[in-house]
Amino acid sequence: MRIVRNTAVYLQRFVKKEINLLRLRPTNVLLFLTYRCTSRCKSCTMWRRTSTHDELSISELLRFVDMLDGLPVESVELFGGDALLRKDAVIAVTRAVRARGVPRVELVTNGNLLDEGAAEELVAAGVNVFTISVDGVGELHDYVRGTKGSFDRIRKVVAAMVKNKNGKREPRIAINCTVSALNIYGFEKVLPFADEIGADTVSFEYVGEFPPACIERSRVNGYLPEPFFVPQGRSILLTREQAALLKQKMSRLKEDARGRRVYMNSYNIDFLRLENLISGELPNRRCCICRYMIIADPYGNMLPCPFFNTYHIGNLRQRHLRDIWGNEMHRSFIQNIDVSKVDLCKRCILGVERNPTFLQSIHKAFLKYSLKGLDEPTDTGEFVPHVSQEGAGA
Numbered sequence: 001m002r003i004v005r006n007t008a009v010y011l012q013r014f015v016k017k018e019i020n021l022l023r024l025r026p027t028n029v030l031l032f033l034t035y036r037c038t039s040r041c042k043s044c045t046m047w048r049r050t051s052t053h054d055e056l057s058i059s060e061l062l063r064f065v066d067m068l069d070g071l072p073v074e075s076v077e078l079f080g081g082d083a084l085l086r087k088d089a090v091i092a093v094t095r096a097v098r099a100r101g102v103p104r105v106e107l108v109t110n111g112n113l114l115d116e117g118a119a120e121e122l123v124a125a126g127v128n129v130f131t132i133s134v135d136g137v138g139e140l141h142d143y144v145r146g147t148k149g150s151f152d153r154i155r156k157v158v159a160a161m162v163k164n165k166n167g168k169r170e171p172r173i174a175i176n177c178t179v180s181a182l183n184i185y186g187f188e189k190v191l192p193f194a195d196e197i198g199a200d201t202v203s204f205e206y207v208g209e210f211p212p213a214c215i216e217r218s219r220v221n222g223y224l225p226e227p228f229f230v231p232q233g234r235s236i237l238l239t240r241e242q243a244a245l246l247k248q249k250m251s252r253l254k255e256d257a258r259g260r261r262v263y264m265n266s267y268n269i270d271f272l273r274l275e276n277l278i279s280g281e282l283p284n285r286r287c288c289i290c291r292y293m294i295i296a297d298p299y300g301n302m303l304p305c306p307f308f309n310t311y312h313i314g315n316l317r318q319r320h321l322r323d324i325w326g327n328e329m330h331r332s333f334i335q336n337i338d339v340s341k342v343d344l345c346k347r348c349i350l351g352v353e354r355n356p357t358f359l360q361s362i363h364k365a366f367l368k369y370s371l372k373g374l375d376e377p378t379d380t381g382e383f384v385p386h387v388s389q390e391g392a393g394a
Contacts, residue, residue, distance in 0.1 A: 040146030162198035208349030
C-alpha cells in the first residue's frame with residue numbers, strides 16, 4: 001500500500017510539473033550571487049572565471065525578488081562561486097524571499113566561510129536548507145577542493161548547527177558528494193561522516209565533464225556555452241575498473257545506510273550504466289531547466305541554462321522579469337535545444353537529476369542494480385592523491 005500511495009503522490013506531482021512546463025511557468029529560481037570562490041576545486045573551473053566588481057547590489061537583488069510576486073515559485077537556490085563571500089546579500093535575499101511565502105530557500109556552499117556565527121544569522125534570516133559539498137573525509141576532501149582545513153571547518157560548523165537545532169526539523173542539512181577519479185578510493189567514508197555529524201541527507205552524484213570538442217559542437221543560435229565542468233589537464237571520469245568499483249561500493253553503501261539515521265540518495269549514480277560513467281555521455285532525453293527555472297548571473301543577466309552564460313535573454317537592471325521570461329530570445333533557445341543534437345546536453349549531469357522523462361523517473365525510483373558477474377576491482381581503501389587517470393573518459 002505504501003508503494004501505491006507514494007506512486008500516486010509522485011504521479012500527481014509529475015502531472016503538475018508537466019503542466020507548468022507546457023505553460024512556461026517558472027517554479028524555481030537559481031541565483032548566482034558571485035562567481036568568485038574560496039575553493040580551488042579540481043572538478044570545477046568557476047573559480048578561474050574573470051569576475052567583475054559589477055555584481056548586483058543588495059537593493060538590485062531585492063528589486064529582483066519583488067519581481068517574483070505572482071509567480072508560483074516554490075524554491076530559491078542561492079549559489080556561487082562561494083555565495084558567502086556576499087553573506088549580507090544572502091541574508092537580505094533570504095528574508096525578502098521568505099517574506100513572500102516561498103517555502104524553500106537553499107544555500108549551496110563549500111563551507112569555507114560558514115562559521116557558527118554566520119550559520120546562526122542565516123538560519124534566523126530563513127535559510128531552511130544548507131547543502132554542503134563534501135568530497136571525502138579529512139585530507140581527501142581538502143585535496144579535491146584545493147583548500148587546506150576545509151574539512152575540519154565543515155565538521156565543526158555542522159556539529160554546531162545540529163546542536164542549535166535542538167531537535168527541530170529545520171534547517172535541513174544536506175551533504176553532497178560528487179564522485180570522480182579524484183575520490184573513487186575513499187568517497188564512501190562520507191556516509192558514516194554525514195551520519196556522525198547529524199546531517200539529514202547525504203547525496204552521491206557523478207561528476208559532470210565537458211571536453212573542449214563537445215563545447216565546440218554545442219552552439220545554440222550562434223552562442224557557444226562556457227560550462228564550468230571542464231577538464232583541468234586529465235579527465236576525471238572513471239576508468240572501466242573504477243566504474244565497476246563504484247557500482248559495487250554503492251551497493252555496499254545502500255546496505256550500510258539501512259542501519260543509519262541519515263537518509264542516503266544515490267539515484268543519479270544508480271541510474272547510470274558503466275558505459276555512461278566511462279564515456280561521460282548520459283541518457284538525457286530532454287531539457288526542462290530552461291522552462292521552469294529562472295536563472296540569473298551575478299550581473300543581472302538572465303540565462304536559459306547555467307552553462308550558456310553568454311546567452312542572455314535579458315538583464316534585470318534594464319527590464320522587468322515579466323518582460324524577459326518567455327520573450328523571443330528565451331523561446332528561441334527552448335526551440336533550438338535538441339538534446340539529441342546538442343553535445344553539451346548529452347553530457348549534462350544536471351539533466352540526470354532535473355530533467356527525467358516520466359519513464360526515466362519511474363526507472364530511477366525503482367531501479368535496483370545487480371552487480372553479479374563483475375570482476376572484483378582492487379580497492380586499497382587509502383587516499384591516493386595522485387591517482388593515475390590515463391584512459392579515463394572519452
